Amino acid sequence: MQDDRQPILSVRNLKTSFFTDEGIVRAVDGASFEVHLGQTLGIVGESGCGKSVTALSILGIVPRPGRIVEGEILLRRETGNGQSQEVALTSLGDSSSEMRSIRGAEIALVFQEPMTSLSPVHTIGNQIIGAARLHRKLTKQEASELAVELLSLVGIPRAEGAIDAYPFQLSGGLRQRALIALALSCDPRLLIADEPTTALDVTTQAQILDLLRSLQEQNGMAIMLITHDMGVIAEMADQVVVMYLGRVVEEGPVDTVFGESKHPYTQSLLRSIPSIHSTPKVQLPTITGTIPHPYNRPAGCPFHPRCPDVMPGVCDHHEPELQSVGDEHLVSCFLYHPVPETSS
Amino acid sequence: MLAYAARRLVLAIFTLWTVTVLSFIIIQLPPGDFVDAYMAQLSATQSNVSEQHFESLRRQYALDRPMYVQYLKWMSGVFSGDFGTSMMWRKSVLDVIGDRLAMTMVLSLGAIILTWAIALPIGIYSAVRQYSIGDYVFTFIGFIGLGVPSFLLALVLMYLGFTLFDSDIGGLFSPEYQLEPWSWGKVKDLLYHLPLPAIIIGLSGTAELIRVMRANLLDELRKPYVITARAAGMSERSLVLKYPVRVALNPFASTVGYLLPYILSGSVIVSVVLGLPTLGPLLLGSLVAQDMFLAGTIVMMLGALTVIGTFLSDLLLMWIDPRIRFEMVQ
Numbered sequence: 004m005q006d007d008r009q010p011i012l013s014v015r016n017l018k019t020s021f022f023t024d025e026g027i028v029r030a031v032d033g034a035s036f037e038v039h040l041g042q043t044l045g046i047v048g049e050s051g052c053g054k055s056v057t058a059l060s061i062l063g064i065v066p067r068p069g070r071i072v073e074g075e076i077l078l079r080r081e082t083g084n085g086q087s088q089e090v091a092l093t094s095l096g097d098s099s100s101e102m103r104s105i106r107g108a109e110i111a112l113v114f115q116e117p118m119t120s121l122s123p124v125h126t127i128g129n130q131i132i133g134a135a136r137l138h139r140k141l142t143k144q145e146a147s148e149l150a151v152e153l154l155s156l157v158g159i160p161r162a163e164g165a166i167d168a169y170p171f172q173l174s175g176g177l178r179q180r181a182l183i184a185l186a187l188s189c190d191p192r193l194l195i196a197d198e199p200t201t202a203l204d205v206t207t208q209a210q211i212l213d214l215l216r217s218l219q220e221q222n223g224m225a226i227m228l229i230t231h232d233m234g235v236i237a238e239m240a241d242q243v244v245v246m247y248l249g250r251v252v253e254e255g256p257v258d259t260v261f262g263e264s265k266h267p268y269t270q271s272l273l274r275s276i277p278s279i280h281s282t283p284k285v286q287l288p289t290i291t292g293t294i295p296h297p298y299n300r301p302a303g304c305p306f307h308p309r310c311p312d313v314m315p316g317v318c319d320h321h322e323p324e325l326q327s328v329g330d331e332h333l334v335s336c337f338l339y340h341p342v343p344e345t346s347s
Numbered sequence: 348m349l350a351y352a353a354r355r356l357v358l359a360i361f362t363l364w365t366v367t368v369l370s371f372i373i374i375q376l377p378p379g380d381f382v383d384a385y386m387a388q389l390s391a392t393q394s395n396v397s398e399q400h401f402e403s404l405r406r407q408y409a410l411d412r413p414m415y416v417q418y419l420k421w422m423s424g425v426f427s428g429d430f431g432t433s434m435m436w437r438k439s440v441l442d443v444i445g446d447r448l449a450m451t452m453v454l455s456l457g458a459i460i461l462t463w464a465i466a467l468p469i470g471i472y473s474a475v476r477q478y479s480i481g482d483y484v485f486t487f488i489g490f491i492g493l494g495v496p497s498f499l500l501a502l503v504l505m506y507l508g509f510t511l512f513d514s515d516i517g518g519l520f521s522p523e524y525q526l527e528p529w530s531w532g533k534v535k536d537l538l539y540h541l542p543l544p545a546i547i548i549g550l551s552g553t554a555e556l557i558r559v560m561r562a563n564l565l566d567e568l569r570k571p572y573v574i575t576a577r578a579a580g581m582s583e584r585s586l587v588l589k590y591p592v593r594v595a596l597n598p599f600a601s602t603v604g605y606l607l608p609y610i611l612s613g614s615v616i617v618s619v620v621l622g623l624p625t626l627g628p629l630l631l632g633s634l635v636a637q638d639m640f641l642a643g644t645i646v647m648m649l650g651a652l653t654v655i656g657t658f659l660s661d662l663l664l665m666w667i668d669p670r671i672r673f674e675m676v677q
Binding site: 059062064098103104105106107108111112114115116119120121122123124125126133134137138169171172182185186188 | 570571572574575576577578579580581582583589590593594597667668669670673
């Protein structure tokens, strides 16, 4: 199943903006990364850095007044007999039937709030059956058997009874499992999990992450895991993308990014994790300042106002680009590559 | 479930009893009684009636006895199906009301159905296409509908009907069917006359409902479960109808119960203007004349309809909203 050279999804220079009355918000501003089958890509960053909008962009469901303004999203679809073909999702209409045949079937989403991500007035079974029958030719009976199978696969006890349960009758952890079952109903090859464990308590978090990992081992799907939690990334991801204000600032294999982090932002994020070895009663290092207002992006490198290693005259004038600093390790920072002479 | 129904029944009977007591007291609050009003009316027309006649009238209706005696006399009649005599019409109350209760129900149901049939799709459209030209147009029309008193609209339409089409749009029947007994022809005639009064009566409700539906649905459209359904690849139309619209409709089930009395009291003036044979004008007249048995009976019937309607709407709500259903069972 694993095929390192041919990613199932490649996102190239994706830019998604929201055109509001107050101005243009560049939620995603030139993000590029690849996702491979059987692997987990972790996308990490503070709230508001464009992680969720990236996910919505891939699915083609960015809510108005937002839209993708630039860039390419390429999905590798199997055409049978072992062949595959790349489809540019960005050139399909958001509501075209081809895009809809991809949503849910090839790429599935597990959204961040298990409490409200399922309809309160429909049973779990009804919602899974509805999703399954959208993309698969199944009778109601077959679909309901599939639903029971999926619910027991994701570890919901007494799955036969659970399909008749309403979301409010389940605990947060069980609801998140039900959501995962819903996402798996059409056997997707890419699962986008947007903060899947944020609303859950720590024990349940660990269980859900274990579940995702074992599901990946079973069916070899790719997982794109969006989170602000470096711990979750360390535990789950093979590749890491660190985003700041809609841009990728650092990218690479998880060990490299954690072990030899280059970008000052990544370094600050890692420093701000409480450690069991740290001296007690000493304040955790924090990143100074706050995320700039989206209408008021800083010129040059977006991180320069908060950066401990800022180089005045460079970082606030020139925009760094994502460049290689080692084996599969990319960083966008002038500490590691020369300042372009031709730019303004 | 059975215990729940029984509890509701007891409460319903208690509510009805309270309604009758209160309405009986309130109707008699103005100074004087029916005979005083009747006397004033007669002296205005200079008729010569003896003092004795008034006294015998008072005795006949027990107006000279204390109020609780009058109430008990009336209630004991009600239990045996006799709702008393209308002093104004000199007929039994049930004869006076006659078809009017049924006509009121038909008209109100017509108005409700029209309101829902017009308002819900427009509300859905306005929410899904928020801030589109269509949304603005419907919003504009909606606010005009809210702002124009319906009796004024009735007057304007009647005037236009007279001058442009030379037809009387008042009433619920053509003159030839007015006094006829029920027949297929009369039913057809009723159906032909029904829509216009129903639209006029339902107008402000329609405008209001559009706004409510739009607001409800806008709230629901922002919920994550919509994104879940969208990400599952559902088409926009079917997902909107299956999930958010379904949730946004729930609050309406709870209003079904009091729609009927709400429409009736809101449509009294329209009914007078259009000359509709409904309970509204009758209730107005009986209150003016202090005809307490007629007024009391009408208010009691409305109370009964409200209580029954509320019960039905609770059942409906339990049926469509699982959250409420499970709460009730526990």
